[in-house]
Amino acid sequence: MTRIPSKEEILQWISDNPTHAAKRDIAKAFGIKGAARIDLKRVLREMENDGTLTRRRSSYRDREKLPPVSLLQVLPPDSNGDLWARPLEWHGEGDAPTILMMQNDEDGLGQGDRILARMTEVGGEEYDYTARLIRKVGTNPLRIVGIYRKAHEGGRIIPVDKGSDKQWIVPASAEHGAKDGELVEAEQSGPKGRLGLPKARIVSRLGDPSAPKAVSLIAIHQHGIPDQFPDEVIAEADKCKPAGLKGREDLRDLPLVTIDPPDARDRDDAVLAIPDDDPNNKGGFLLWVAIADVAHYVRPGSELDREARKRGNSSYFPDRVVPMLPDRLSGDLCSLHEDVPRACMAVQMKIDKDGRKLSHRFTRGLMQSKASLAYEDAQKAINGEPDERTEPLLDTVLRPLWGAYAALKRAREARQPLELDLPERQIVLNDEGQVASIQFKERYDAHKLIEEFMVLANVAAAEELVKHKTPLLFRVHEEPGQEKLENLREVAQASGLVLAKGQVLQTRHLNQLLQQAEGTPNDELINIATLRSMTQAYYSPENFGHFGLALRNYAHFTSPIRRYSDLIVHRALIKAHKWGNDGLSDWDVEHLDATAEQISNTERRSMMAERDTTDRYLAAFMSERVGEIIGGRINGIAKFGVFVKLDESGADALVPIRTLGTEFFEYHQDTQQLVGTRSGMVVAMGQRVTVKLIEALPVTGGITAEIVTLDEKRIANGGGARGRGGKPMKKKLKTSKKKAAIKERKVKRTRR
Template sequence: MSKIPSKPEILDWIAENPTLTAKRDIAKAFGIKGAARIDLKRVLKELEAEGHLEKRKRSYQDPDRLPPVSVLQVTGPDKDGDLFAKPMEWQGEGVEPVVLVIPRASDPALGAGDRILARLTLVQAQDHHYEARLIRRIGANPQRVLGIFRKTTEGGRIVPIDKGSDKEWWVPGDATHGAKDGELVEAEQAGPKARMGSPRARIVERLGDPSAPKAVSLIAIHQHGIPDDFPDDVMAQADAAKPVGLKGREDLRDLPLITIDPSDARDHDDACYAHADEDPKNEGGHVVWVAIADVAAYVTPGSALDREARKRGNSTYFPDRVVPMLPDRLSGDLCSLHEGVPRACIAVRMVLDAAGNKIGHSFHRGLMRSPASLHYEEVQDAIDGAPNDRTGPLLDAVLKPIYAAYAALKAARAERQPLDLDLPERRIELDKDGTVKSVNFKDRLDAHRLIEEFMVLANVAAA
């Protein structure tokens, strides 16, 4: 393609290729060479001036992107019955995006004005920009119960599996969700008490045979008393949280702090970046940045969130689900360093000499924006000579420098000869029904060791 692309074509390319946004990447994508690059530069400048793009060093990004987990307000169904919503935290300068809510059979009925926490997917459609899947309705925190469904002529009843619960729940005929007698079900309270004081419930998920694979983790959660729902005051505080701004923080958004996690990670807790030290007194040295989500910006001492987190102590992980320490609004959204969105962070800048010894550090309360959320295997593949579309643009400027810093740290570690426990980790793979398909040893890559070494170094600096 030799002609200059239109502005919509450029914006579509950037939206579809968030890691290929340098001017040379855009020129290559549209086959623009020679003097035509001057015209492309002019169009990019116009888009920047119009607020459609913002320049971050040598690349362009669309500032009008919503976080992958967002708070939405339902605007109501259209004439065809499709349910739409608008973002509650829109910070862009362009047209406010339209979100189509894709309901599941187990979702509660939503109406105009409802506020929801939803997981978003960017799409290219004529009448909407994102598709949303409900995580939960905000402001509605009904009590939930896990139990065995017993069918009756008027609907049914639920016998809780909790050993300490002796009350049964009544399910009206129109709220059974098609559950069969003897099935394990999850239900939520759906109104005031009725029928001799029994709480009324609505079944939201059928889990089938109580001995089935998918039921095991839920039963374990309830049998061991692991708290899997949050009190109303905790949910209210989490729902009221808003993204923090730049006030009182250093602007670290130009630092390419990338996150590297397992391929199935739901959230991103830490990010890193490294570069050669430019100080002539530290020839061959490195500067390593490690940033973590600033949870303290939202969980204040003595608050309901703080008390609940202290009671839980940690998140609890199962092969098919996780019971978080903090509500989704924080753990999966505001306190997760998602790609392309500003996030509050605490960062430490550490200076290494050529031998990998830490010779200085400083802490920074900042606002960062990660250019990429990568997983271990694709990072290692890139270093081993097989980059993909996501890692290729980052290879020379970001990935190689962090591996160079890791090489120095590894040399210093070999010199110290500390206790080295490189224990194999097992990975449980489930099929779509929740049955264990395999239990395999995870590959131990330099990408894993790099992150571990950076985190140890950050903890040494904190200590």
């Protein structure tokens, strides 16, 4: 009887002989003939069904390895100029392998190219494979959003990116009916032509670029934020029904309330504070935080789940929201509307009189909000101006909430999280969608109360899952790097302040610096510089703590309507407590790293899109003030110019270095200064200026200005001194003189 090889032997053969992995090759290798081939076929099918092998046409391969010839997509080059690629057919369980392209000059590979490549597995390197081009099989073309300018035959696209001046040529056959001046989306359709400009085809017409709705639309398209739900996702959401009481704790008698902005469309968190009657906890409270049970509706592996993971989070713009979930969920079933029973995940937390959490308990419940309040209304009631809605809630709900908040403030003061004071801008639009005004949001204690309740609930969720040893996604914020700290220290010293060296950095040290600056002309500058020294927060299955909040365990639990991270934490709690079959799935656990990276990236994408939109609205608002003299403060220095934060609007204007004066300026990165090589004049962070507004472009969001006065002294503008041939005159000071000039300048500014 012919011996059939084991699965391990077959897998080893395929691994050693990837180019001879057809069934006949395997049969020949193990001497299998005749009827025994049927048994071999059965074993191979079992390996395919259990995921050990994948089948490509007539051959098999180890799913954890790439085939010798693979389809790849070329990635952007790194800082060393090396070109990388990702496999387009990866079926393994873990992250896709890292591939380094071994290219020749004639290959002409670029970002987005789809290629067929010969693979070589390597060991002991920072990458898993090297790849050599066999042939190109197509491209994933670059896309841009821009203004179409029609010409005699075809036209050109002028990008709306602030930093891009490269135009694209559109042949007449590729203009898709676009009209002159229209906002369009286009993709590259060919290499550079005779004018050195790439060819493009228009794929979408977005309308009038000056229309108010175009501002956020540009950012949405530019950053690739999905703003239309697929039909199957909407259909799945429409089938959802309200959850009942089965399997849940009945919390409907608790006087939970929601406190949100007055224009809130969804309400995903409710709060309650009850004075603790435990004689051993005098002055303590029982706090409740109830969060919409999104996990009940968005099940692992569903269409809703895949789309939510793809989006990662909701994106917020002055005129619209691009939600993570369809409105049937975000605005209805998962919104804790007043007097409507709603499924929730809730935590009860016991705190003492100083705000320290003594214990917590999570539950899956059914709640019914007793009131939907606005921040302003709740604050007015506490300040002695209750209205018809808040008067009945004052003694039973609101005052206990503020009592608990007072305790949480004491705990916060002891913990010393980073206390930045940066007012938040609010762009107010009129009925036509145009900018009516730029205001700074007023922060009430009501805002801070909700924030403190949410922070404590997030801590409790992280601690609960760590205790149960259940996988989760932590919210991680690592401490600043040494280089950024040194930059902050330089800014502080130039402002006459001190950030001590030689100690393990803690948030209280940064708070001491912020307190030194409070009430001084450099207050805002130090706050901005401190913010810039911080690392970017991100999601991770590993816990590295949250530096900014001074917390060891922290996970997002409180907003699953708008953050996928919170949905993962909810599923983890369901799994830990065995509350149902809609908890964290095996797939969720196996792909936590990939999910963390995905949603960290989508969060950054949304932040960039929201920032770009704000810049465009600000530029539109300032475009009516071109030619005016406006006050501001320098909040950024670069080798190409100076950034000035304008008073009133808070907009950032660029002052190109060529406009600074009649001499050459050198850029000193370590001190964040520009120094005139003839006069020794120093342009530095924090200096007060007045500027003349030269240009404000709503389409790009760019604002350009010229400095008129620097620290109340006029400077001579004029595009810089020019020598023969129009080149800047680089009359340099000796190093010692330059350093002396900088030092003298610092001393003068410190003594003021």
